Amino acid sequence: MDKFPVGVIGVGHLGSLHAKMYNDIPSVELVGVVDVDIERAKRAAKEYKTKPYINIAALQRHVKGVSITTPTITHFEVAKQAIETGVHLFIEKPITHTTSEAETLVQMAKQSNVVMQVGHIERFNPALLALESYHLRPMFIESHRLAPFNPRGTDVAVVLDLMIHDIDIILSLVKSPVQKIDANGVAVVSDNVDIANARLQFESGCVANVTASRISQKKMRKMRLFQRDAYISIDFSDGTAEVFRLVDEDEKVENLAMMLGKIDAGTQKRKIVYERPKIKKLNALKHELELFINAARDNTQPVVTGEEGLQALRVANSIMEIINKQRISF
Numbered sequence: 178m179d180k181f182p183v184g185v186i187g188v189g190h191l192g193s194l195h196a197k198m199y200n201d202i203p204s205v206e207l208v209g210v211v212d213v214d215i216e217r218a219k220r221a222a223k224e225y226k227t228k229p230y231i232n233i234a235a236l237q238r239h240v241k242g243v244s245i246t247t248p249t250i251t252h253f254e255v256a257k258q259a260i261e262t263g264v265h266l267f268i269e270k271p272i273t274h275t276t277s278e279a280e281t282l283v284q285m286a287k288q289s290n291v292v293m294q295v296g297h298i299e300r301f302n303p304a305l306l307a308l309e310s311y312h313l314r315p316m317f318i319e320s321h322r323l324a325p326f327n328p329r330g331t332d333v334a335v336v337l338d339l340m341i342h343d344i345d346i347i348l349s350l351v352k353s354p355v356q357k358i359d360a361n362g363v364a365v366v367s368d369n370v371d372i373a374n375a376r377l378q379f380e381s382g383c384v385a386n387v388t389a390s391r392i393s394q395k396k397m398r399k400m401r402l403f404q405r406d407a408y409i410s411i412d413f414s415d416g417t418a419e420v421f422r423l424v425d426e427d428e429k430v431e432n433l434a435m436m437l438g439k440i441d442a443g444t445q446k447r448k449i450v451y452e453r454p455k456i457k458k459l460n461a462l463k464h465e466l467e468l469f470i471n472a473a474r475d476n477t478q479p480v481v482t483g484e485e486g487l488q489a490l491r492v493a494n495s496i497m498e499i500i501n502k503q504r505i506s507f
């Protein structure tokens with residue numbers, strides 16, 4: 178099989194990792210990289226044994242797919258160029274800065290029959306993948322994504338930078354329209370909101386309480402799911418998951434770590450089990466890029482579609498509208 182020719186646009190922090198991963202995927206040829214900072218493009222090209230191109234148009238003549246790893250505010254213009262030349266695109270999260278930009282891209286990609294995958298990398302976190310065999314239907318979700326301050330990413334509010342990871346996961350689990358949002362946030366260090374909390378209420382009755390901060394002393398990326406008969410805790414930093422379930426007394430439990438007791442109430446005898454799902458070792462970035470290449474090569478629907486990227490952005494921007502109204506009224 179011919180190697181799939183790709184390029185990376187924007188070789189800063191994440192773009193360099195994309196270039197590194199593409200070099201590690203045997204079915205891919207990293208044809209070149211491009212960056213507005215030409216010296217940076219040259220350095221990256223040298224490191225990843227590829228060519229630096231002077232502009233996006235020059236690179237796109239030689240590739241079938243690109244990773245767009247430029248700052249979020251530039252995603253729309255860069256992605257538009259890719260779609261217009263019929264190049265499949267992996268666009269880092271958040272899909273764009275504004276909802277209308279994302280709507281335009283989704284429409285354009287559909288009309289041009291171009292595959293667009295959005296970089297919601299936490300969908301590929303081994304801890305979440307390990308829960309695939311569980312029937313997740315949470316009715317209450319609590320999530321915390323806290324990080325120490327880093328000027329990178331402060332071109333957008335923490336809601337679009339960090340919280341959007343959890344919003345995307347929550348939307349993929351709850352599968353119900355958002356009915357109501359309450360939110361609050363504060364710009365503490367940067368000019369954008371650095372810490373935020375949102376309460377999302379879904380039509381299904383599920384409620385998600387989501388907190389994100391980029392001014393914390395310690396890093397934390399946790400999500401807790403509560404549903405009938407189960408409590409599930411996911412640690413995205415450690416890549417681990419824990420499940421506490423109520424099961425019938427005679428049910429065989431595969432990942433049993435501990436039996437926590439029996440419940441004799443009602444007609445059914447049940448037991449409480451504590452499970453540690455088996456975690457597959459994998460590099461989430463490499464895995465998501467491999468799946469993008471497969472989708473682009475076969476022209477099939479990617480795991481995280483442009484439409485899903487748009488839905489997550491819609492919720493994130495609604496949260497920001499609520500927060501901004503409060504900021505203006507202070």
Ligand code: NAD
Pocket residue numbers: 186187188189190191192211212213214217245246247248249251255269270271296297298329330338
């Ligand atoms: P960065 O600032 O380190 O790198 C961006 C690079 O793009 C720079 O080298 C810059 O010179 C270049 N650039 C800017 N405009 C350009 C243009 N028009 N054409 C070509 N190159 C251009 O930024 P980063 O931290 O790597 O973030 C890049 C994107 O990745 C952002 O959208 C960010 O939200 C996303 N990101 C995602 C994750 C994740 O977990 N999936 C993590 C970090 C960043």
